[in-house]
Amino acid sequence: MISYIKPPKPNTEVFNKFLADSIEQNHYTNFGINHNRLKNKFIEMTNIEEVVLVTNATVALDGLHNILSTKCGVAFLPSFTFPATNQGCNVSTIMSNTRSGGSDIGRAYWDITADGDTYSVTVNPFGCINKPCEKPKTKYWIVDNAAGLVQQTKEWFNNGADAVVYSLHATKILSACEGGVVFFKNKDLYQEYSEYINFGYKTQPDGNRIAGIKGSNHKMSELNAAWCLMNLETVDEDIKARTHIMNQYKEFCENNSIPYIPSLQGFWLLGKELATKIQKFAFERKIDVRPYYQALPLTNNKCRVTNLFNENGICLPTRATLEKDEVSRIIYMLHEAKVENLI
Helix, strand or coil: CCCCCCCCCCHHHHHHHHHHHHHHHCCCCCHHHHHHHCCCCCCCHHHHEEEECCCCHHHHHHHHHHHHHHCCEEEEEECCHHHHHHCCCCCCCCCCCCCCCCCCCEEEEEEEECCCCCEEEEECCCCCCCCCCCCCCEEEEEEECCCCHHHHHHHHCCCCEEEEEECCCCCCCCCCCEEEEEEEEEHHHHHHHHHHHCCCEEEEECCCEECCCCCCCEEHHHHHHHHHHHCCHHHHHHHHHHHHHHHHHHHHHHHHCCCEEECCEEEEEECCCHHHHHHHHHHHHCCEEECCCCCCCCHHHHHHHHHHHHHHEEECCCCCCCCHHHHHHHHHHHHHHHCCCCC
């Protein structure tokens, strides 16, 4: 079976090299040598100073929602494919103007309601900007870029985002095994959030700390930071391999006029009720293709965007661990499905 998800095996030699420093310092929780190394690495990669490392992206969004819940004019841009972060969205239409080829593939139109007014933003289901969009007319705009690359942060900031959250889950392009990272353009929000995730402690001018009204604890551990540092050493090779696979899928789709959404995290084919048609067909050929969150209960109407993508789209694996013959088998399966009028 060609599996959809198969994280690469860790380079234990490199991991142990970073871990040894934590062991030497007897520091395993957070704000240790690897935590600071990773934070500095992200600053170097993005030229953004306001960076916070967290246990995972979902709790980061939950924390941001918590500290912003009493403020006016807040808008969250979630990953459409993840119901846990789009429950609160007022979603209108989906997959409008979908066609093969061009930069507007798979555009989704989503309405943000803030302060009684509604504003429209154009994104694709992975949260990546397809073209410049107008910032919602709100005081705070928080973006969940999910499986995107941290190098995209400046693009989001240029389009008006105040904070961008990334997942560093084991299945993502860059992984901390479990973790996340938040970049801030809004420095006041950065300070407030940094205090919030550290139990709400506020440092006073005299150096003493007092507890704030709101506080939590979801800082990244030294072990997860070491894991991410290990993966950073090979992430460029991973991206190169995923890009090569994605381009082969794109060539097939464009040659056969099949709508698609290109992504390094999972390549989407689009079509009416495509998931039902193609998943069993592929499974019979020992290939795992899937709606993005097929195992989750998606009956809540607030998750209707997720539902629509899962019913009318299917993801092909783009993981860097795919062998050359496995990619060939997937593309041959697509040719067979085309002959059978399934796509």
